[in-house]
Structures are given as structure tokens and as C-alpha cells.
Amino acid sequence: MLPSTGLGADGPRNLYNAVLVASTKATAEQGVVVAMNNIVVGARDVLKSNTVQPDTFIAGNFGKVGTIFNNKVTYESKPLRKHTYQTPFKVDNLTKLPKVGVKKLTGLDVTVDIQQATMENKTATITVTRKDNGVVTVYTVKFIADSSQNPTFEPAPPRSVYLSDLPAPSIAATATSSGVYSITLKPTNGVYGKDGKGQVTFQKGFTVEPLIMKQVPTGYTEETYRNSFINQENSKKYINYSSVTWDIEGKGYTSFDATVGTRYGGSTFSDVTINFYVDGVKVDAATRNYVGTAANAEQDVASKDVHIEIPEGAKTFTIQLDPYGQGKLQTTSANSDKGKPDFARQDITIFGNARFNIPDTEALIGELTPLWATSYPNHRGHDGKNERFMVNKGWGFPEDIGKEKKLLGVAADGSEVAFTNGFTMHGITSYGMKNGEPELKADGSRKSDAEIKAEYVNADNFERYSSISFNVKDFSNFSTTLSIAWGQKNHKKANATVRFYTDGVVARKVPINGKTWGVDVNLDLTGVRRLTIQLDPENLDKTITESNPADWANGDIVTFGNAKFTKSATIEIDPQDQNTYLSDLADSEHTTAKKVSDQSDGQDGLTIAVTDPASGVHFMYKNSDKNTIWGYSHVNDNGPTNDQISFNKWLTMEPLVAAQVGKIYGKTPAEAKGALEMEYRQTFVNGDDGKAFADYSSVTWNIDGKGYDVFRCTLGPRGGNTWSATDVNVNIYVDGVLRFTKNIRRWTGATDVEVDLTGAKTFTIQLDPLGDGTKTDDLASGDILIFGDARFVKLANRLTHTHTYDQNVWVAGEYGHWNACTGCSEHLNYEQHTPNGEPTDTDPKTCTKCGKIMQEPLGHVLEHIGTKPATCTENGRKEYFYCTRCGLYYADEECTMQITGPDDPSLVIQANGHSMTHVGAVEPTYDHVGNIEYWYCSACRKYFADALGAQELTSSVILPKKEAPSSIVPILPLLDERFPFVDVPVNSWYYASVRGAWENGLIDGVTAYAFKPDNQLTVAQAIKLAAALHQMQTSGSVTLTNGHPWYNTYLAYAIRNKVVGEEYKSYTAAQMNAPVTRGEFVHILRGATNYYTVRNEVADNAIPDVKVTDAYGADIYTFYRAGILTGSDAKGTFHADSTIRRSEVSAILNRMYDVSARQSIALK
Secondary structure (H helix, E strand, O other), rough: OOOOOOOOOOOHHHHHHHHHHOOOHHHHHHHOOOEEOOOEEOOOOEEEEOOOOOOOOOOOHHHHEEEEEEOOEEEEEOOOOOOOHHHOOOOOOOOOOOOOEEEOOOOOOEEEEEEEEEOOOOOOOEEEEEOOOOOOOOHHHHHHHHHHHHOOOOOOOOEEEEEEHHOOOOOOOOOOOOOOOEEEEOOOOEEEEEEOEEEEEEEEEEEEEOOOOOHHOOOHHHHHHHHHHHHOOHOOHHHHEEEEEOOOOOOOEEEEEEEEEOOOOOOOEEEEEEEEEEEEEEEEOOOOOOOOOOOHHHEEEEEEEEEEHHHHHHHHEEEEEEOOOOOOOOEEOOOOOOOOOOHOOOOEEEEEEEEEEEEHHHHHHHHHOOOOOOOOOOOOOOOHHHHOOEEOOOOOOOOOOOOOOHHHHHHHHOOOOEEOOOOEEOOOOOOEEEEEEEEOOOOOOOOOOHHHHHHHHHHOOHHHEEEHHHHHHOOOOOOOOEEEHHHHHOOOOOEEHHHHHHOOOEEEEEEEEEOOOEEEEEOOOOOOOOOEEEEEEOOOOOOOOOOOOOOOOOOOOOEEEEEEEEEEOOOOOOOOOOEEHHHHHHHHHEEEOOOOOOOEEEEEEEEOOOOOOHHHOOEEOOOOOOEEEEEEEEEOOOEEOEEEEEOOOOEEEEEOOHHHHHHHHOOOOOHOOOOHHHHHHHHHHHOOOHHHHOOOOOOEEEEOOOOOOOEEEEEEEOOOOOOOOOOEEEEEEEEEEEEEEEEEEOOOOEEEEEOOOOOOEEEEEEEEEOOOOOOOOOOOOOOOOOEEEOOOOOOOHHHHOOOOOOOOOOOEOOOEEEEEOOOOOEEEEEEEEOOOOOOOOOOEEOOOOOOOOOOOEEEEEEEEEOOOOOOOOEEOOOOOEEEEOOOEOOOOOOOOOOOOOOOOHHHHHHOOOEEEEOOOOOOOOOOOOOEEEEEEEEEOOOEEEOOOOOOOOOOEEEOOOOOOOOOOOOOOOOOOOOOOOOOOOOOOOOOOHHHHHHOEEEEEEEOOOOOOOOOOOOOHHHHHHHHHHHHHHOOOOOOOOOOOOOOOOHHHHHHOOOOOOHHHOOOOOHHHHOEEHHHHHHHHHHHHOOOOOOOOOOOOOOOOOOOOOOOOOOHHHHHHHHHHOOOOOOOOOOOOOEEEEHHHHHHHHHHHHOOHHHOOOOOO
């Protein structure tokens, strides 16, 4: 908001509108809203767009929901998403709440709130709020994007436990138990199966042969014995028949995988069914049947992959080989008992790579690629191995971090301890290297430790000083054992600080010296995106001599043993979106523009991909398998910083160039530059021959029916192509409607782009080489851009959802409207707005279908004609307003009351009539002047010869004194014949004050000729004076007249204009007519004007009888400092509780009205 003292301050209006919105019944259907600048915006969608303008709050994606006009709230749309008390999130049956991570980013005062939105869909929301009056900058957003859109760590696959490596499971040992015939867990030469083409070997796995005839108890055949389990004879269970079981309780297994089939070389008569059970419950989806035939055994029994999810808390896992199979190949074997069918013949089954899977909940620090760090080997005697890894400022990183077999630190008891994982850090020193050389100053001398650190301590990126940083969004915990390196134990010079930053905020710091042994560090990373570890080597030993130089890092080698990150198995912050990278799409899916023929560059075989009027771009290249491309994550005034950002998936594009334009016009590239380029561009701007501007210098993808939700990329100049001429506008169209625009210059930092694609059919990227229009001699010079990680995205929370919506309810957006899914709010049936025509002064341009205000009313252009006050004899006229645009007249500035014109009867202010006082004739004497008979009007301050005011007296009504003999000495004060008050002598101290106040219309006499200078002033009279002074100051005249009671008009005016407070409304007549104290009189007059420029230096409590904290004390000191009050003596005594005389009042009024009459004082 603008400050209250600024012109057009919007604070009062915003407060009033907030109350208006809250009291409007329809607001109850909107959820939480924000009311500012005469619009209403849904709180879910509100964005702060400007730090200084009053129209800062907007809803960029969904538009405003209502308008406040003429003190009326009109809603144009309402949310379909459930809100307030109807939201699905309830805590009634929860045993614990979702985890919430709240972190601050250093130097930016930004809070990042990451929380799980619902228990059902496990989607997440990220809210970024800046606490001051700023907006979230691209740099701030990049902190989040570094870890969410460009992760440096891909989650490792689940850790596997092979069943062949486990102890033997429970199997049959006697002929009376079911079991299997045999299980071979570790075949010497692997396990042989079939893949449909031949033999396939598995190094891990096992073979199982099912129950055979010799295991069947006496009295049973294979078939009757099998049936005894199916029919549960003697409480037998089918799961126990021909099966093997593993105990998995408490093992943490989450799934089982294997490649299952019959053994290679013996499948002609195979007929077996493989069943899997978890805690005795059969997993039907995993059942496999293997049936061989003598004619085509190779194909029919090919191995098949099996995947089984194991629920949390499972206790047993069972594999059953039912040799009956499908009953198709039960043949009589020569070796069978008495010629009976042999169920298990050739049913030996292989389980290749059979394994239980455990989620990989840990990552060693060496398994992550850091966001920044520089190795610093072969310096000061260090050998460059991981044990001697040291951190400098920069971006390189040694490949072998975390791989060293032994890392020596100091245990808490002072003994040596060897870690198999971890790293060491050595604080940055004056030998800090840039490009392999010590960092030097401009004069060639080496920078000191202090100078290097000062560059970072005094900047926002101190976190990057002597540090290493990791993307940790996939982890919930970091732990390590920290100590001084074993070789530096008890080192007297070791003196440093290790700081752990989470998203830029120090989460823990550990002081380092030679006695730092075995310090366990455990950090909660829930919701954290970036972990930075800093070793600040500043040495606190200030004794610096020639023999003891300021080598801060001397001895500061710190060991981080068993440094690892741990995942949480229970929290899922980031849903997994499905990305389709534009660089992976075939050329057939977009209009491809190839480089135009240019006689001078040897590329004559290439032509524009699409013919005029669709122009295409100069070129568009995609990433190859071998190349990456890089840009700048952010820049400063001097160009790019070292914050390079690289992409494996990318597009580079250059807009339409002069060579292409020349090809179209039959001109050379040199002839086409400048004017001809502009001419060709203008044919698209003007729509010549049906051309659309979206086709100019553009590439379009067909995405109809693909189901994409959004487009995302990181946009900026290509790294290394920082030409000073770079100036290009990137426009993105969806179905031909502009959705995004950005001007890219030489040093434009990376910009994260997201565009909604709901229901879209076409997606167009346009590179308009005109840019901001300042360079027109060669439009496309230097305009090569990178679209890093450009991708179409299917959002995770929309992938498996069935949409429901009301086709008659439209949600209004900026460019179009749609039906919203009641479950996920996805945009369905998107259409562009259909306008109802052009806006007028009073009516907006709106969409005929959804009611969206596309353009506000033009509004009136008003000329204000001020009030003409009525006089005693002539009518006046109220103020009115004339619109120079529409030619209409209005009685109010809001244009709600239209009038016919200046002569409209409603504007007439009736004449007041005279307020006459009759003064009879008085004969003059030797001592007194006399006067003629006259009538005096106190309203117009004129004298008349009659009671009706028909004849005005223009000459003086005063008759001079008679001339007395020289022996007579006058005994009365001298009088002024032009001044009516006979009791105000010209030689009195208050004459000038009374006359000035009277002539300026600030005060009247008690009667027409008596001022009564010694009379006490009442409260009512004080308020009348304050009201008159305020009106004189603001309008140039006093038009207030008496009411009933007489002071009512003045009191109402004073309260309405905040001259006095509301408390005077409750004053009784007796209180109003009581004498006013000097202190209250000053308090009442204080609000009559704002002109209180300090003239005198009067310290607080310098007035002897007035403290600043006294009642009316602040107002009294304001008057003293402004020179309005001077006090009754040299000390400035005021007598605040005394009454005040009319003569004193006139002096105060004069000084308030006329700044030049104010006094300079110096209290003694």
C-alpha cells in the first residue's frame, strides 16, 4: 500500500473494502480471499507482482474472482475445489500428522514450506513466502529448482538379498511330510534356464524339484496324496503341499523378484504350476504354469519374470511347485511305480536371480555428486587422495570421494579410529587456487586468507566459502562422526569452525581444535533441499609475526567418518511426474525449420522446413548422446557468475535470420538485414494474406490427445554465446493463445518456465528476434537460446484419476475458461474467451460464456467543477463532474448520480438571507464617537440602512467625536473609526490580533460593536473557531452558519473532518457551554490545520508546568515549537488548567492562520 501521507493513499479504501467483502453474503462461498485495489482474489492463487505499486496482488493463473465497484462486491466465479471446513483433510482418526519441513534461505528471508497435502493422494505443496515487501527472485526459486527439477542424485535401486545366499529354508525331510524333493541353493556353474531362443545362465539363483512319487506315503498315489491337502484331510493345508517356506519376519523385505522357468535341457514333459504365498495367502497374479511338448518345448517353457510386493510386517514367504500342473503331460515313466503316471517328471524349476528387495534407505556421501566443491590436491604436501580431500570455493569435485578404504580419525576417548567411508576437509587458505594457480590480486600479489574470506563474508553467498554442498531432497537424515584428522591430533594451531547449513540456514556448528574428538552429528533433513558443510578456517590466534604468519588453515584438517544420508521409508514429499523431453520426440511431431540456403556458407542443400506464410526458425538442435550443454543459473551486473548449469536434455534454437528472409525475397543475406527483416515480420503482425503472428519464427508441436498437463524448462542464453547483440523475445503459445513471454538479453539468468497444457492441441515456441526493438540493423544477431530440460509433463496426481465436472460451470482464466475436475481441479474443455464487444465508460468487456472481465470499463475522464457558495441574496451551486469522454454530467465523483447539466435543480443551494442586527443611532460626544442607525449582517459582514437589506451603506456608519475645547482631556481609550468594536482600543496589546482575526473571518464580536476581550471562551465557541479555521484553510472561505443548538453545525463539521474526536458527540449542553481550559482549547485547535513547521527548539518537559505526557501535553508542545504559543513569562509558563480570554484566543488564531505572525522564543 502507499503510505498514509502519500497522494492517493489506498490504505483506508483497502480496509473499507475488506470489511465490505467480509460482510457480503456471497463471500461465504469463496473460501479464503484477499481484497485489495478494488479486486477480490482467491488466497490459493494470489501472487505478489510488484513491491511499490498498489496493484501488486494478482492471480496469474486463474484471475480474480470478484470486483469491488461503487461500494458493491460482485463475484464473477467461485472455486470448485473444496475449501475451509469442507476440505478433505481431517485429523479425527490420525495417529500422527504428516511431516512438515520449514526452512529459511540465508540472506533472502524466505520461508519454504513443504508439506504433504492429504493422506489419500500423498501429493505435496511447496509454498514460498518472503516476509518483507519483496518478491521471490529467480535466484531464490533456483535454490528450489536445483533440487526439484535438476536433481544431482538419482535414487538408487532397491538393495537385493539373494535367496541363494540365505540359510536353507524349511523343507521336507521325511517321506511323511509334504515338502519338495530337493532344493539346490548354490549351483556351482549357475542356473540354466530358457529365454525362448536358447539357454540363459543366471549366476545367482536356485533350482527346486517338486514332490515326487517316492515321497508319497504308503497307501496314497500321487493324486490322492495331493487331494488330501486340497480336501484338508487330517487338517492338512494345501500351502504345505510340495512347498518351501522362508522366514522373513523383521527382515524389511518389500518385494520379491525372480526369472522363473523349467531347467534348460529337460522340459519336454514339463507340466508344473508355481504358486507363491505371503503369510499363507496365495498371490494369484504371480502364478505361473509351465507346459512342455515334444514338438515345441523350447518356446512353450521360456522363463518368465515374477514380481511380488511384500506388505510391511509379513512373516513368511512360500514357493509351491505343484507337479500336477494342468494335468496335460502326466505320462507313464519306465521308472514309475507299477506303471502309474509320473506327476513330477522333468518338472525341475529354476529361479534365476531370485531375490528379496530392501529399499535403499542409505547413501554414502561419496555416492552423491555435490552441487559445488573443488578438489585441491598436490598442495602443501597433500597427495590428492580422498583421505586428503579438501574443499575450495568453486565447482569441480574429485571422482574418488567416499571410495577410500581407510579414513583415520580420533575416537571420543582419543584413540585412533579407521572409517571405511567418509571424507576429510581442509579449510581454504591463501593458497586457494583458480585454474591451478594461487588466487592473485590486481597487482599480482597473492590474496591473504582474510581478503579471500572477506569476499564471501560480506556477500549473500558466505555459505559457498570453503564448503561443499549436496542436493538432499530424497533424504530425511544425515549423520557422521566428526573429529580432527588423526595426523592433526592435539595440533596447537588447529582452530576452525564446521557449520552445517540446511537450505542456507545454519542448523549446527562445531568448533574445531586439536582436541575435537568423536563428535556425533545427526541432522534432520525432512523437507530440506540442500545440505552444505563449511569448514571456516579463520584462526583465532591473532599473534601474527614474521615467524608466525596468518596461516588460518594450519592444522585444520577435519575427518567426517561414516558420512551418510538416510531416506525415510514413511514420507513421500515429491510425487513422481511423467516427463516427455522434447529432445526425445521425433521430427515428425513438430514443424522443423532447418537452416536456409546461403551461398556463402556452403549449406545450399537446406531449405525452410515449412513454406511461407509460416516461417520457421533458423535452426533447432537437440541433444545427442555425447553432448551436454550449459547456461548460467544467475548473473550480476558484470555478467555471468560461476554458477553454470548444465543439461543432458536440451534444445537450442536461433530465430529467423536475414538469410531466410533473403531467400524468400530473392535477396542476399546482407540485403535482407534490417529493413527487409522488419518488413517481413510486419506481414505477420498485420496478418497479411491470413498470416498469424504465432507462425512467425516459430516451431509448433502437435500434442492433441497426449494428455500433457504442463510444459517446463529452464530458459536462457546458451553458455558461451554471450554476445552483446543478444536481444530476443521468447513467446509461448498454447492453441495459438499467448501464455508466456520473456525478453532475453546477454546477461539474462536462467528462468524456470511452466505453462499449463490442459486439454491443449498445439504448443508453439516463438523466438521473435526484434526483442525490445532497440536493435534493428540485424535482428537475429547473437540470439541463440537454450531450453534446458524442456519437457511435457503428466503430473503425478492426475495420472490415474477419473475426472468429474459440471459442464455448465466454467472457471475463468486469463485467456480462456474451462470446466474444472471436482476431484483434482484439472482444466478440462479449455476454450478461449468470447468477448461481448468493446468496453465502454461504465461497462466492461466480458466473456459471454464464463463472465470473465477481459477488460475493465474505460472509466470516465472527469472534470471537477467546484461548489459555488450561496450568499445572503444569491443562490449557490453544488459541485458537479463532467465526463469529457462521454459528455455526461454527474453529481458525484463515483458517477452514480447522473444530472442534466450545470443548471440541474438538484445542484441549487438556496440563498441564506441576511442575519441582521439592528444598531440604533448614537450621538457623538466629546469623549465617544457616535454612529448612525444601521443594520449589520453577520453573514455577509455588510451594513444596511434598512432591515430588509435593500440599501447597502458603503460609507462609514461611525460619527466622529465632537471637538472638545483644548482644556478637556479624553478619558476613554482611542478607537478606530473603521473597526466596529468600541471595546478594543487601538493602543491595547490585543488590538492587532483581534482586528486580524475579525478581518479574516475567524472570530466575531459578542455584539455588533462589542468584542468583550476579557470574556471567557466556552468549549462550544472553541469548536466553532476550530471548524471555521479548518474551512478557511481548506476552501478559502467560511460558509458555516448556526444550527440548533447554535453550535451543532460547527460540531458536526469538526467531527466529520476529524478536527475533533468522536468523544465530543456525547457532550451535554452544559459541557459545551462551560468555559474551556487553555489546555483543552489547544487540543481542540490542534486538528484545525496541519501547518506546524518547527520554529523553536523546545525540549521535552522544558515548559515548567507542562509535561509531554500530560493531558494535551503533546499538543501544547507542538504549539510552542511552531511559535503559536510563547507562555506567560520568560520561562514559558502556560497554566493549562486556567480558562482563556477572548483576547488571548484572537492572538492564537492569528498565528495559526498567518504563519508569518508566529513568534520565536527561547525558554529560560
